[in-house]
Amino acid sequence: MSSRNLASTALLAVVALATGFVLAGQVKAQLLTPSNQVARYQALIRSVQELEATNADSRRQIASLRGQIDTLESQAAAQSAATQALRNEVADLRAHAGLSAMHGPGVAVSLRNGVAGPDAGAQTGYLVNFEDVQDVVNLLFAQGAEGIAVSGRRITPLSAFSGSAGQVVIDQGPPLSSPITVVAVGDRNRMQAALDDPSAIPGIRARQVQFRIHLTFEGSPDISLPAYDSSLQITHASPT
């Protein structure tokens, strides 16, 4: 056999080997992603969308019911000074609980996802997460914020933050994702100074450098906060 023949046979063997590997890879990929798996994923997405629609509808109904109750209370209060005094007290308590809309001077903080690192498959550090939102909210409350809303969702005394990478769930609301806006009413100079402090919110600061997460803020002489539109029930704690 000539050296030319030998070379072409070897080339054929290499190409056949490569074909085998690629074919095996393809078969494996198809086994991992059968069409029913995609269908199941789509079914999950549809479930989430339906539940979110129900959630939004319930919150609209709650807001409407609270409005109707307020009107009925107002009518009753017009007939009695004692009822009026009670109503004023409840109105004040509702305002502190976040159950009524408010406005005043404040700041608007914007949080946006950064840029994925080279090993983005394993890292989600570039995504805004619920702990980032929690840290900003806590910072603003510590600086005297009198009311806060996160992307239109009002924070209450019982509010909690949760979620997975890139998703922020507040109380019973559907998940929020970047960009997220935290709006606070209060002493805006104090809040702005705290947001400017490089030692504050260290978790976000580190990821601003590593993943270019965006945190920007702006003071305003008049910012509006919506009323809380979800459940604020306590079923286990009773006054002593």
Added chain:
Amino acid sequence: MPARPKTGRRRTIRVRGISVWLIALLVALVATVQIRSQAEVERSLIGTDPTSLAFLIDDLHRANESLDAEKADLVKQRGQLQSGQAGAADQVLTDEANRLRAIEGLTPVHGPGVVIVIDASGLTALDLQDALNNLAAGGAEAVDVNDRRVLMGVPVYQTGGGVTIDGAVVAPPWTISVIGDANRLGLVADLMTQQLRADRRVRTATYRVESDVVIRSVLTEKPFVYAVAS
């Protein structure tokens, strides 16, 4: 006759050449299909993985149940107000005031829950904030840390002297009393204490579920300085 073997060799070479090109073409085709199928999968799965979606569905189910309970409660309140009975409005308003006072930490409360004790050195305000958020996400209705009432909006701050709650230093060990669904809070406390015990700064982290946790600490209502009702 001498031309025959030359022609045969040429044919063999041509056949081999065509074979190589055919196989190369096949490789290119399969590789393209492979790359494209991977891209399709990535595109369709962009965002959330199925496990996270399943958790999200669970959370949304629970959230929607809470919203249904709230709607039922509000419908009941509206019915009472519409009844026109003497004192109905006063009763609704008094109940609402009592409920809101408990939510805002203005009155002592009691109920089932858990008591968590954490003895550690070097834990920061961020650690306490995370713990409080975990408990709130677990349905905490009232929380007290070392006789200080805590809820969202009460400043938990890091100072040179340690962690402060509403301006007062809370030195370790931290005793966190929580009222809420004892089963749910028990699960949260179990997970929290397990994680804390793995932390080098923590000496001990324990919890107990109690049928009646009493929280006597209260907050003082702070009037708004900047906010105005819309």
